[in-house]
Amino acid sequence: xxxxxxxIRPSIADRVISALEIAGVPGMTIIDVSTLGKWADxxxxxxSMEYCEKYCTTVKIELVCDDGxxxxxxxxxxxxxxTGRKGDGxxxxxxxxDAISIRSKKHGVESL
Numbered sequence: 266x267x268x269x270x271x272x273i274r275p276s277i278a279d280r281v282i283s284a285l286e287i288a289g290v291p292g293m294t295i296i297d298v299s300t301l302g303k304w305a306d307x308x309x310x311x312x313s314m315e316y317c318e319k320y321c322t323t324v325k326i327e328l329v330c331d332d333g334x335x336x337x338x339x340x341x342x343x344x345x346x347x348t349g350r351k352g353d354g355x356x357x358x359x360x361x362x363d364a365i366s367i368r369s370k371k372h373g374v375e376s377l
Contacts, residue, residue: 266329266330266331266332266360266361266362266363266364266373266374266377267329267330267331267332267335267358267359267360267361268327268328268329268358268359268360268361269326269327269328269329269330269335269338269339269342269356269357269358270325270326270327270356270357270358270359271325271326271342271346271354271355271356271357272298272300272323272324272325272354272355272356273323273324273326273342273346273353273354274323274324274346274348274352274353274354275297275322275323275324277345277346277348278295278324278326280345281326281341281342281345281346282295282326284341284342284344284345285326285328285338285341285342288337288338288341289334289337290328290330290338291328291330291377292328292377293326293327293328294325294326294327294328295324295325295326296324296325296327297322297323297324297325298322298323298324298325299321299322299323300321300323321352323354326342329361329364329377330377331374331377335358339356339358342356343356364376364377
Protein backbone atom coordinates (compact mmCIF):
# COMPACT_ATOMS: atom_id res chain seq x y z
CA UNK A 266 0.00 0.00 0.00
CA UNK A 267 1.01 3.60 -0.57
CA UNK A 268 0.13 6.84 1.15
CA UNK A 269 -0.26 9.83 -1.12
CA UNK A 270 -0.19 13.41 0.15
CA UNK A 271 -1.00 16.17 -2.31
CA UNK A 272 -0.79 19.89 -1.62
CA ILE A 273 -2.90 21.83 -4.13
CA ARG A 274 -4.49 25.22 -4.77
CA PRO A 275 -7.80 25.75 -2.90
CA SER A 276 -9.39 27.11 -6.07
CA ILE A 277 -9.12 23.74 -7.83
CA ALA A 278 -9.66 21.43 -4.85
CA ASP A 279 -13.26 20.55 -5.77
CA ARG A 280 -12.20 19.57 -9.29
CA VAL A 281 -9.36 17.34 -8.01
CA ILE A 282 -11.52 15.72 -5.31
CA SER A 283 -14.33 14.96 -7.77
CA ALA A 284 -11.88 13.48 -10.29
CA LEU A 285 -10.33 11.27 -7.59
CA GLU A 286 -13.78 10.01 -6.55
CA ILE A 287 -14.61 9.18 -10.19
CA ALA A 288 -11.24 7.39 -10.49
CA GLY A 289 -12.22 5.13 -7.58
CA VAL A 290 -10.40 6.48 -4.52
CA PRO A 291 -11.84 4.48 -1.59
CA GLY A 292 -11.63 7.51 0.72
CA MET A 293 -9.48 10.54 1.45
CA THR A 294 -8.86 13.22 4.02
CA ILE A 295 -9.07 16.87 3.01
CA ILE A 296 -7.32 19.42 5.23
CA ASP A 297 -6.87 23.20 4.90
CA VAL A 298 -3.23 24.00 5.68
CA SER A 299 -0.76 26.87 5.33
CA THR A 300 2.39 26.32 3.30
CA LEU A 301 5.63 28.18 3.81
CA GLY A 302 8.58 29.26 1.67
CA LYS A 303 9.11 28.05 -1.87
CA TRP A 304 5.74 26.24 -1.93
CA ALA A 305 3.83 29.48 -1.49
CA ASP A 306 1.83 30.81 -4.42
CA UNK A 307 3.33 34.26 -5.01
CA UNK A 308 -0.07 35.65 -6.05
CA UNK A 309 -1.81 34.49 -2.85
CA UNK A 310 0.97 34.72 -0.28
CA UNK A 311 0.96 36.89 2.83
CA UNK A 312 3.80 38.03 5.06
CA SER A 313 4.02 36.69 8.60
CA MET A 314 6.11 38.35 11.28
CA GLU A 315 6.11 35.08 13.23
CA TYR A 316 7.55 33.00 10.38
CA CYS A 317 9.39 35.78 8.51
CA GLU A 318 8.45 33.86 5.37
CA LYS A 319 5.75 33.93 2.77
CA TYR A 320 2.86 31.58 3.38
CA CYS A 321 -0.42 30.80 1.69
CA THR A 322 -3.50 28.68 2.25
CA THR A 323 -3.33 25.28 0.58
CA VAL A 324 -5.49 22.16 0.52
CA LYS A 325 -3.86 18.89 1.57
CA ILE A 326 -5.34 15.64 0.28
CA GLU A 327 -4.27 12.44 2.03
CA LEU A 328 -5.19 8.97 0.82
CA VAL A 329 -4.00 5.39 1.10
CA CYS A 330 -4.31 3.07 -1.87
CA ASP A 331 -3.25 -0.25 -3.31
CA ASP A 332 0.14 -0.09 -5.07
CA GLY A 333 -1.57 -0.84 -8.38
CA UNK A 334 -3.76 2.29 -8.17
CA UNK A 335 -1.01 4.73 -7.23
CA UNK A 336 -0.01 5.93 -10.71
CA UNK A 337 -3.67 6.36 -11.72
CA UNK A 338 -4.34 8.63 -8.73
CA UNK A 339 -1.13 10.61 -9.29
CA UNK A 340 -2.12 11.20 -12.92
CA UNK A 341 -5.60 12.34 -11.86
CA UNK A 342 -4.13 14.88 -9.43
CA UNK A 343 -1.51 16.11 -11.92
CA UNK A 344 -4.10 16.53 -14.69
CA UNK A 345 -6.65 18.35 -12.56
CA UNK A 346 -4.32 20.48 -10.38
CA UNK A 347 -1.93 21.73 -13.08
CA THR A 348 -2.11 25.41 -14.06
CA GLY A 349 1.52 25.84 -15.11
CA ARG A 350 2.09 28.58 -12.53
CA LYS A 351 4.32 28.54 -9.47
CA GLY A 352 2.36 27.23 -6.50
CA ASP A 353 0.54 24.40 -8.33
CA GLY A 354 1.58 22.12 -5.47
CA UNK A 355 3.42 18.92 -4.65
CA UNK A 356 2.66 15.22 -4.37
CA UNK A 357 4.48 12.99 -1.89
CA UNK A 358 4.30 9.19 -1.84
CA UNK A 359 5.22 6.95 1.10
CA UNK A 360 5.04 3.24 1.79
CA UNK A 361 2.32 2.18 4.23
CA UNK A 362 3.11 -0.99 6.16
CA ASP A 363 -0.46 -1.71 7.20
CA ALA A 364 -3.93 -0.26 7.61
CA ILE A 365 -6.45 -1.55 10.10
CA SER A 366 -10.21 -1.02 10.21
CA ILE A 367 -11.16 -0.49 13.82
CA ARG A 368 -14.75 -1.63 13.13
CA SER A 369 -14.11 -4.76 11.03
CA LYS A 370 -10.58 -5.52 12.27
CA LYS A 371 -9.54 -6.11 8.62
CA HIS A 372 -5.93 -5.37 7.67
CA GLY A 373 -4.25 -4.08 4.53
CA VAL A 374 -6.15 -3.15 1.38
CA GLU A 375 -9.27 -4.92 2.71
CA SER A 376 -9.46 -2.31 5.47
CA LEU A 377 -9.78 0.52 2.99
